Amino acid sequence: MPMPIRLSTLFLRTLREDPADAEVDSHKLLVRAGYIRRSAPGIFSWLPLGLMVKNRIEQIVREEMAAAGSQEVHFPALLPKEPYEATGRWEEYGDNIFRLKDRKEADYLLAPTHEEVFSLLVKDLYTSYKDLPLSIYQIQIKYRDEARPRAGLLRGREFVMKDAYSFDIDDAGLERSYQAQRDAYERIFKRLGLDYVIVKADAGAMGGSKSEEFLCPAEIGEDTFVRSSSGFAANVEAVRFEPSPEVDASDVPAAEVHDSPKTPTIQTLVDFSNKEHPRDGGWSAADTLKNVVLALVSPEGKRSLVIVGVPGDREVDQKRAEAWFSPNDVEQASEEDFANHKGLVKGYIGPTKGSKQFLGEKAESKIPYFVDPRVAKGSAWITGANENEKHVWNLTFGRDFDADGVADIAEVRAGDPAPDGSGPLELARGIEIGHVFQLGRKYAEALDLKVLDENGKLVTVTMGSYGVGVTRLVAVVAEQSHDDKGLIWPESIAPAQLHIIAAGKEESVFETAEQLASEAEELGLTVILDDRKASPGVKFADAELLGMPWVIVCGRGLEQGEVEMWQRATGERFAVKLESALAELTARRK
Ligand code: ATP
Ligand code: MG
Numbered sequence: 001m002p003m004p005i006r007l008s009t010l011f012l013r014t015l016r017e018d019p020a021d022a023e024v025d026s027h028k029l030l031v032r033a034g035y036i037r038r039s040a041p042g043i044f045s046w047l048p049l050g051l052m053v054k055n056r057i058e059q060i061v062r063e064e065m066a067a068a069g070s071q072e073v074h075f076p077a078l079l080p081k082e083p084y085e086a087t088g089r090w091e092e093y094g095d096n097i098f099r100l101k102d103r104k105e106a107d108y109l110l111a112p113t114h115e116e117v118f119s120l121l122v123k124d125l126y127t128s129y130k131d132l133p134l135s136i137y138q139i140q141i142k143y144r145d146e147a148r149p150r151a152g153l154l155r156g157r158e159f160v161m162k163d164a165y166s167f168d169i170d171d172a173g174l175e176r177s178y179q180a181q182r183d184a185y186e187r188i189f190k191r192l193g194l195d196y197v198i199v200k201a202d203a204g205a206m207g208g209s210k211s212e213e214f215l216c217p218a219e220i221g222e223d224t225f226v227r228s229s230s231g232f233a234a235n236v237e238a239v240r241f242e243p244s245p246e247v248d249a250s251d252v253p254a255a256e257v258h259d260s261p262k263t264p265t266i267q268t269l270v271d272f273s274n275k276e277h278p279r280d281g282g283w284s285a286a287d288t289l290k291n292v293v294l295a296l297v298s299p300e301g302k303r304s305l306v307i308v309g310v311p312g313d314r315e316v317d318q319k320r321a322e323a324w325f326s327p328n329d330v331e332q333a334s335e336e337d338f339a340n341h342k343g344l345v346k347g348y349i350g351p352t353k354g355s356k357q358f359l360g361e362k363a364e365s366k367i368p369y370f371v372d373p374r375v376a377k378g379s380a381w382i383t384g385a386n387e388n389e390k391h392v393w394n395l396t397f398g399r400d401f402d403a404d405g406v407a408d409i410a411e412v413r414a415g416d417p418a419p420d421g422s423g424p425l426e427l428a429r430g431i432e433i434g435h436v437f438q439l440g441r442k443y444a445e446a447l448d449l450k451v452l453d454e455n456g457k458l459v460t461v462t463m464g465s466y467g468v469g470v471t472r473l474v475a476v477v478a479e480q481s482h483d484d485k486g487l488i489w490p491e492s493i494a495p496a497q498l499h500i501i502a503a504g505k506e507e508s509v510f511e512t513a514e515q516l517a518s519e520a521e522e523l524g525l526t527v528i529l530d531d532r533k534a535s536p537g538v539k540f541a542d543a544e545l546l547g548m549p550w551v552i553v554c555g556r557g558l559e560q561g562e563v564e565m566w567q568r569a570t571g572e573r574f575a576v577k578l579e580s581a582l583a584e585l586t587a588r589r590k
Pocket of ligand 2: 213432434435
């Protein structure tokens with residue numbers, strides 16, 4: 001016999017005030033409603049109601065993983081460093097991993113993700129193509145020493161992830177395994193009632209071939225994505241523009257170096273050009289080529305400089321730069337970098353590959369020079385001449401200067417054409433809730449995961465990895481579904497479907513509420529019963545804050561044989577006869 005969750009005994013303390021450290025609504029409300037409690041930055045304890053929501057999400061994930069043919073396993077969170085050294089991630093993760101030593105001074109880590117140890121277990125047990133395909137997953141705590149553990153459960157340093165891994169003998173198999181996980185993700189997020197988009201993701205450091213992210217559109221999201229009206233969707237990190245086609249430069253005048261005193265910024269340069277070197281139609285920032293000096297820091301900590309020429313009306317996008325130059329970190333060049341490279345003349349840096357006549361003798365030609373894909377062969381620019389207070393006009397790409405390659409790291413702007421020609425892009429922000437990834441053979445190769453194929457030949461296994469942020473989902477649902485009074489859970493994961501309030505002092509009110517609760521449970525509903533000795537006002541406010549989808553108030557109306565029913569999501573409230581209340585609820589839930 002199920003029992004209602006009784007607020008008189010539940011380990012719960014609701015708060016009227018927002019926690020001081022909370023920036024986003026889901027964080028404020030989950031703490032105020034007594035679902036979670038902060039233990040340390042990015043580390044939370046789970047109270048009974050929060051645990052119920054988390055468990056329900058995990059249950060949905062388990063059901064859909066089973067439907068996708070994936071089997072549940074469980075790995076340790078505490079692992080030795082060796083497997084992560086073999087794949088290079090002990091270093092690549094940098095400060096993001098929690099590292100520790102055992103009593104024998106051996107290195108360990110709290111795993112940020114588990115590709116390595118899943119692969120090793122499969123290697124340990126399986127030897128033949130007949131064993132494959134295989135899909136296994138766990139729901140487990142991950143540790144990442146995030147730089148900015150903000151927004152509560154959205155970015156924890158300890159958080160729960162469902163991570164699945166697939167093992168196949170060939171690319172077609174990997175594609176099927178990937179699709180099975182992708183479909184399962186769609187079902188999971190639909191069951192949670194979430195609004196989400198699937199975007200192309202950057203395959204980046206993991207070196208895989210194909211990757212997509214599931215993002216929930218939200219202003220507070222840390223990911224920016226673009227989409228066109230005809231179906232293109234990508235994380236900005238993963239948008240790749242084709243190099244612009246060559247343009248005819250036969251009419252472009254010869255390049256000329258001029259003095260350009262006090263023009264270290266794009267705006268001062270444009271103003272100067274329009275005054276001192278006017279042309280029909282004038283000059284704008286888009287006519288200038290800004291040469292940005294970046295420092296790449298390798299996973300081993302090696303620092304090297306690159307210069308990237310971008311149209312002067314665009315900024316470099318830090319995340320796109322990190323994705324492009326991954327696995328390196330990308331930093332602005334420091335004063336020290338400039339001091340170490342005397343040829344870099346701040347404010348007047350030009351391309352470093354090309355005609356010395358225009359680009360000076362001292363140009364730092366050893367620093368790799370890349371251009372934005374908008375810099376077409378034959379296009380002409382105003383740009384730095386690598387000499388103090390000098391610029392060069394009509395410097396033409398392919399004619400007067402060259403590059404070591406393309407670097408597609410400039411910001412993407414609303415209205416930019418989609419790379420696949422599907423029209424102008426719009427930008428939005430989102431929260432990543434899931435990630436599906438065709439890893440290919442990189443990890444299997446690093447860890448020597450091979451099986452015998454049909455011909456008795458050893459072949460490397462191809463892998464996929466698939467993550468869902470379980471605890472992040474608790475917050476994302478709260479973020480998408482709340483109002484100024486509190487949380488609004490969808491029935492699929494609410495701690496209880498029905499919240500019954502005994503609003504009054506009379507014994508009969510409490511008896512009626514008890515009776516109604518047990519009848520509701522007989523119908524299969526989960527119930528919270530507010531049987532506390534507290535004022536109706538306190539109980540009403542808590543019902544709204546806690547966020548069960550349906551509320552029935554047993555109060556004054558009982559004198560006329562009526563109760564009040566609320567639907568939390570719509571805000572609708574209406575009186576209904578006590579004896580038909582549950583029938584009415586059943587009808588409305590359909
Ligand atoms: P992000 O870009 O948000 O840092 P990620 O790309 O590093 O995430 P993955 O390694 O792809 O994350 O992890 C799979 C899923 O785990 C993510 O889609 C996300 O839902 C969740 N997740 C990742 N980092 C965190 C975190 N710090 N707190 C809570 N959930 C997280
Ligand atoms: Mg990801």
